[in-house]
Amino acid sequence: MTALGKLIRTTTFKLTLVYLSIFALFAIFLLGYFTWNTQRLINQQITETVDAEISGFAEQFRQGGIRKLVQSVDSHSRRATSSLYLVTTFSGETLGGNVSSLSPGVLDNVGWAETLYRRPDEGESTEGRALVRVVQLPGGFRLLVGRDLEEERRLRAIILEAGRWLIGLVIVLGLAGGIFATRRVLKRVDAMTETTKAIMAGDLSGRLAISGTGDELDRLATHLNTMFDRIELLMRGLKEVSDNIAHDLKTPLTRLQNRCEEALRHTQNEAGYRATLEATIEESEGLIRTFNALLMIARAESGQARDNMVAVDASEIARGVGELYEPLADDKGLELIVEAPAPALVNGNRELISQALANLVDNAIKYARQEPHALNGERAQIKVSANQRGDRIELAVADHGPGIPESDRRRVVERFVRLERSRSEPGSGLGLSLASAVAHLHHGELQLLDNAPGLKATLTLPRAPLALPAESSAPERSPNPVPVTL
Amino acid sequence: MVARPRRLLVIPLGVKSNPAKKLARPMANAYLTGDKEVRPHAPASRAVIAAEARPARVLWPWDPGPPMRLLIIEDDHDAADYLTKAFREVGHVADRAFDGEEGLALALDTPYDVLIVDRMLPKLDGLNLIGQLRAKGVTTPALILSALGQVDDRVKGLRAGSDDYLSKPYAFSELLARVEVLARRRGGRGEDTVYRVGDLELDRLSHRVSRAEAEIVLQPREFRLLEYLMKHAGQVVTRTMLLENVWDYHFDPQTNVIDVHISRLRSKIDKGFARPLLHTVRGAGYMIRDGAR
Numbered sequence: 114m115t116a117l118g119k120l121i122r123t124t125t126f127k128l129t130l131v132y133l134s135i136f137a138l139f140a141i142f143l144l145g146y147f148t149w150n151t152q153r154l155i156n157q158q159i160t161e162t163v164d165a166e167i168s169g170f171a172e173q174f175r176q177g178g179i180r181k182l183v184q185s186v187d188s189h190s191r192r193a194t195s196s197l198y199l200v201t202t203f204s205g206e207t208l209g210g211n212v213s214s215l216s217p218g219v220l221d222n223v224g225w226a227e228t229l230y231r232r233p234d235e236g237e238s239t240e241g242r243a244l245v246r247v248v249q250l251p252g253g254f255r256l257l258v259g260r261d262l263e264e265e266r267r268l269r270a271i272i273l274e275a276g277r278w279l280i281g282l283v284i285v286l287g288l289a290g291g292i293f294a295t296r297r298v299l300k301r302v303d304a305m306t307e308t309t310k311a312i313m314a315g316d317l318s319g320r321l322a323i324s325g326t327g328d329e330l331d332r333l334a335t336h337l338n339t340m341f342d343r344i345e346l347l348m349r350g351l352k353e354v355s356d357n358i359a360h361d362l363k364t365p366l367t368r369l370q371n372r373c374e375e376a377l378r379h380t381q382n383e384a385g386y387r388a389t390l391e392a393t394i395e396e397s398e399g400l401i402r403t404f405n406a407l408l409m410i411a412r413a414e415s416g417q418a419r420d421n422m423v424a425v426d427a428s429e430i431a432r433g434v435g436e437l438y439e440p441l442a443d444d445k446g447l448e449l450i451v452e453a454p455a456p457a458l459v460n461g462n463r464e465l466i467s468q469a470l471a472n473l474v475d476n477a478i479k480y481a482r483q484e485p486h487a488l489n490g491e492r493a494q495i496k497v498s499a500n501q502r503g504d505r506i507e508l509a510v511a512d513h514g515p516g517i518p519e520s521d522r523r524r525v526v527e528r529f530v531r532l533e534r535s536r537s538e539p540g541s542g543l544g545l546s547l548a549s550a551v552a553h554l555h556h557g558e559l560q561l562l563d564n565a566p567g568l569k570a571t572l573t574l575p576r577a578p579l580a581l582p583a584e585s586s587a588p589e590r591s592p593n594p595v596p597v598t599l
Numbered sequence: 600m601v602a603r604p605r606r607l608l609v610i611p612l613g614v615k616s617n618p619a620k621k622l623a624r625p626m627a628n629a630y631l632t633g634d635k636e637v638r639p640h641a642p643a644s645r646a647v648i649a650a651e652a653r654p655a656r657v658l659w660p661w662d663p664g665p666p667m668r669l670l671i672i673e674d675d676h677d678a679a680d681y682l683t684k685a686f687r688e689v690g691h692v693a694d695r696a697f698d699g700e701e702g703l704a705l706a707l708d709t710p711y712d713v714l715i716v717d718r719m720l721p722k723l724d725g726l727n728l729i730g731q732l733r734a735k736g737v738t739t740p741a742l743i744l745s746a747l748g749q750v751d752d753r754v755k756g757l758r759a760g761s762d763d764y765l766s767k768p769y770a771f772s773e774l775l776a777r778v779e780v781l782a783r784r785r786g787g788r789g790e791d792t793v794y795r796v797g798d799l800e801l802d803r804l805s806h807r808v809s810r811a812e813a814e815i816v817l818q819p820r821e822f823r824l825l826e827y828l829m830k831h832a833g834q835v836v837t838r839t840m841l842l843e844n845v846w847d848y849h850f851d852p853q854t855n856v857i858d859v860h861i862s863r864l865r866s867k868i869d870k871g872f873a874r875p876l877l878h879t880v881r882g883a884g885y886m887i888r889d890g891a892r
Contacts, residue, residue, distance in 0.1 A: 401768055402851055402853075405851065406851075409850075421754070433846070433848075436820055437846060437848070437852065437856055437860075438856055440856070440859040440860050440863050441854060441856050441859045443859075444859050464848065464849055464850060467848060467850070468848075468850040471848075471850070471852050472853070475852065475853055475854050478854070479854075544853070
């Protein structure tokens with residue numbers, strides 16, 4: 114597209130053209146009205162003067178007959194004015210006046226007429242257009258009185274000339290202004306396009322320039338920049354995640370391959386092969402579970418599951434999950450108690466919130482027993498609770514295990530992060546990531562707090578009915594928050 | 600009544616089966632034990648690992664129910680071959696269709712026991728296929744196999760008229776257990792008010808459970824667990840099926856919480872009795888039946 118074509122296609126330019134046409138039409142209308150009105154006024158003036166003169170002449174005629182009339186006409190004619198006078202007999206013979214010739218047939222009709230005329234002025238004759246009135250006098254005489262129209266013509270010419278200039282000026286100035294404004298906007302839009310092209314090409318650090326005038330383009334640029342910030346953050350997160358995934362999935366895959374190769378090299382009997390195959394299936398099951406957890410996290414983070422949210426009772430969820438895990442806790446010598454006194458409605462997905470809470474309870478059971486508490490023979494406690502605090506619902510799992518050091522609390526929520534002492538436990542390192550993703554999906558958050566001793570993991574969710582916030586729940590990244598909020 | 604195809608020699612194993620005939624399948628029975636899991640060929644070290652983690656899978660480690668006629672609608676030929684072969688090995692008859700239209704025509708024509716439908720099919724999508732069948736009044740139980748395993752996909756599948764949903768990849772034992780439960784549901788014991796297995800009795804109306812005339816007190820959830828197991832007495836129910844049907848959870852709880860619930864239930868109904876009723880089916884799940892004859 115040529116530069117001109119681009120310019121013509123812009124919205125600003127099209128708007129300029131529309132305004133320009135409207136103003137030009139208005140100017141033409143105004144001028145037309147002015148011309149028409151002026152002409153009317155002039156004609157009216159002429160008519161009145163002529164009528165007055167004719168009645169004057171008629172008076173003369175009545176008093177002194179044709180002689181007196183001719184005398185009067187002649188004396189009028191000698192004055193150098195733009196008036197025309199003529200007196201003729203019934204046969205058309207000129208008796209007096211200052212007209213030497215007229216358009217043919219003008220004198221035959223009584224009344225108003227526009228005519229070309231010629232008058233003999235001291236040798237040279239002048240020609241022009243005139244508005245005349247012819248009256249019939251008694252005795253067949255005819256009297257013509259008229260006024261030259263040169264003045265009117267000149268006035269119209271002046272107005273027309275002015276009109277041409279005016280319209281020309283409107284168009285030239287309008288177009289110039291339009292092109293100027295359009296080019297200014299176009300330049301900024303082009304700059305934006307260039308920046309976004311660079312960003313699309315992979316340089317995520319680029320940002321749109323902001324002129325500082327606070328106009329609509331600035332506002333657009335600010336919003337787009339916020340969007341680019343978010344995209345950059347997400348992309349960086351994604352890259353980190355895919356690096357982690359690559360590492361954490363390669364490990365079991367390598368183990369799997371090694372085991373199969375070893376079986377091929379050394380195994381002699383069917384039982385040996387069977388054992389290897391079973392171990393392989395087990396390993397691949399673990400991989401599938403990890404994949405499912407990753408997919409679930411990705412899904413929760415993308416916000417797709419928001420469509421199917423209904424009001425669910427967090428207390429019900431706490432009781433359900435508590436009931437599911439109570440025998441397991443009991444088996445491990447722990448006491449699991451549920452505190453969910455009143456219904457606490459959350460707008461959400463029961464399945465996902467249950468799974469998030471189940472992950473927290475699962476963690477508590479896994480780690481709480483590692484440090485056997487000498488509680489005078491009492492069993493260590495895990496408390497699952499659902500409470501309403503203002504417009505938030507808190508689903509909490511509190512244990513008296515070793516807890517998580519403050520410095521690690523933010524890290525453990527990331528995918529595949531497992532602390533040193535939990536390496537010996539089975540698990541994928543995805544449980545807290547999923548819980549956090551589910552919390553974000555519900556516009557809430559996962560907090561890891563000190564239970565002194567132990568860990569209190571809290572899912573804070575907005576109470577139903579949920580007024581959806583305009584901004585999506587972007588993770589707040591404060592430098593060193595206590596408690597860690599993710 | 601649909602004539603059951605009998606292409607393979609199968610010994611149906613129900614409450615009334617002749618115990619002598621069971622010797623025909625000694626391998627399968629070796630997996631069926633009471634409290635402890637016994638592995639016929641596993642080395643000792645593997646057994647220790649298995650006790651800690653999930654038990655490893657073995658294909659169809661239980662006696663299959665009466666033979667079924669199945670239709671597998673799956674466009675992946677390898678997967679379809681594998682399923683057909685596996686179902687035939689346990690005594691069922693499986694037909695195949697490779698696209699949705701062929702599958703629909705077959706399902707309309709033939710009285711199958713269960714349809715196994717892949718979700719994404721050429722020509723006619725799996726959900727559509729089931730929708731059309733249901734619209735024509737065909738009530739054959741249908742199970743959807745899908746690579747999409749998320750909660751709302753499952754809900755969509757069930758809403759379209761399917762009876763169960765299994766996401767890929769799956770273990771054959773899981774599929775087999777679900778298919779057998781689906782097939783049995785027609786004309787099964789779902790409507791009985793009292794379930795009986797051996798001398799164990801469960802009254803669904805009064806919520807009473809007794810064994811050998813002695814009343815057993817169960818927690819509400821234990822009651823529902825036992826109710827589900829007894830409803831499908833003689834059939835394998837997997838851990839996932841229990842989690843879905845008794846707890847209504849469709850996620851993977853990572854740790855084997857179900858096993859603990861089962862062992863609690865077992866201690867209430869089997870402890871002190873010579874014949875255990877609640878059996879662990881190695882690598883698959885659990886089964887309640889009067890098997891110690």
